[in-house]
Amino acid sequence: MTVRVRFAPSPTGHLHVGGARTALFNWLFARKMGGTFILRIEDTDRERSDPAMTKGILEAMSWMGLDWDEGPYYQSERLDRYRDLAQTLEEGGHAYRCFCSPEQLASLRAEASASGVGWKYPRTCLSLDKKQVRERLDSGETAALRFRVPDGRVRFDDLVFGEITKGLDEVEDFVLLRSDGHPTYHLSVVADDLDMEITHVLRGADHISNTPKQILLFDALEAPRPQFVHVPLILGPDRSRLSKRHGATSVLAYRDQGILPEAFDNLLALMGWSDGTDQEIFDTRRLIEAFSLEGISKADAVFDPDKLAWFNGQYINALSPEALSRCLVPVLEDTGIWEERFDTTDRAWFLSLIELIRPRFRSLQALAREVRTYSGVSVEYEPAALRRFMSDSRLEEYLPELALRLETVDPFDLHGVEETLRALAAELEVKAGLLINAARVSLTGKAVAPGIFDVMVVLGRDKTVDRLRRAVSAL
């Protein structure tokens, strides 16, 4: 039997890290097993669904590299199918009409909870006979369709959580079809999982409590149950459900912060899953190889932005310069740095620049900003850097002298520039550090930068000399 899994977000919000992790696990499992990954949009709630959200979800998944084999299917296009199934259930005696108004039920529920009593639908309409139902329907009254929950106990074996049981006396006769004829979640999910021949329902653990209801539906329909695989939830730093107040939770927000999809996927995969080894870095290929349902844990996990940043730094440094530059160029274009500030389009130069600065940065944005330092025509001096390394008045003579000597160094390479600077320092009887640090501020405007000789070589002779001379006027 080939594996068929699905990711079924509802377009009522952005794809957040929890949903993304569920999508990733589904995708990994499908790819690992040579199965099929299906994308389904659960948009039966017309009021809250938004096509713009669907667009964002698809965009986020594509960014993460999660390609789907079928879909996206839209539940809003399958309404007739759900109604057919509802009818089947009703005819089979598994469902009945309910004329109680939502308002009425809500107030009853409120009363019950105020007095601290548990509440479930009291089956008011179950006692209605066929004739009464017919009459009220014919007179134009609207009714919801409720599932008639049988007695007993439901049990199922979750592939992560093991055996889970639930007494049916705790489950109320839930609504299948709203009074406007629209299906609810439980009906549409079961119908789709059935029709799409889903073999493994892999979803968030928040659905464990829903599973008994859905199993009841599968059973009533005399359909085979899929395997259930519930994955623990991702929590915010305060261990509560991830929400807006925890900062960025949307996948696209991480993309926009300069996170690489590989790093994002890597972190997500390690939340609630482990291959049992000490390995931390898994590129997508390795992830597929190593992934297994057995490695999924039961405990909820707190999302750690610091570790994401670390992973991102790892990938920024591990990517080939070409691959990294492909990621970086769009960022440079977005921020306008590419067009406005580049006075060279020399590819080899760009790659060597990236190579030089990348160990220092953990996001594409930060890397892009740093590119500006080397590509621009002018230098922006940081006051703190000036104060720290440029306060020595002798620099007024030393810097032009250094520039003069560098003008004639041949070849202008790592060895050449270093020799020149150190020789000058020796002649002047000053520490090389004085010239080195002053040169750093002169060339980059900053107190923090890569090794100064590397910087000189990357900048090239003309820019180096020019910036050294200009710096004197900034003293």
Next chain:
RNA sequence: GGCCCCAUCGUCUAGUGGUUUAGGACGUAGCCCUCUCAAGGCUAAAACACGGGUUCGACUCCCGUUGGGGCUACCA
């Protein structure tokens, strides 16, 4: 409140009765490297929630307590 589920360093986790003075990673601190800052290397502090059992022996099994999460809608 009721029901369901979970519980190892601050965080992500390894660990499936003895191999454990509980391992790795992030973060934190220190050291090395060094022209600054990173990166890298080394080191340190840091956890089995608690109480009962079971057992020759429990982080590992069982029960309870506590804590946390989920569900409890004509949302999904």
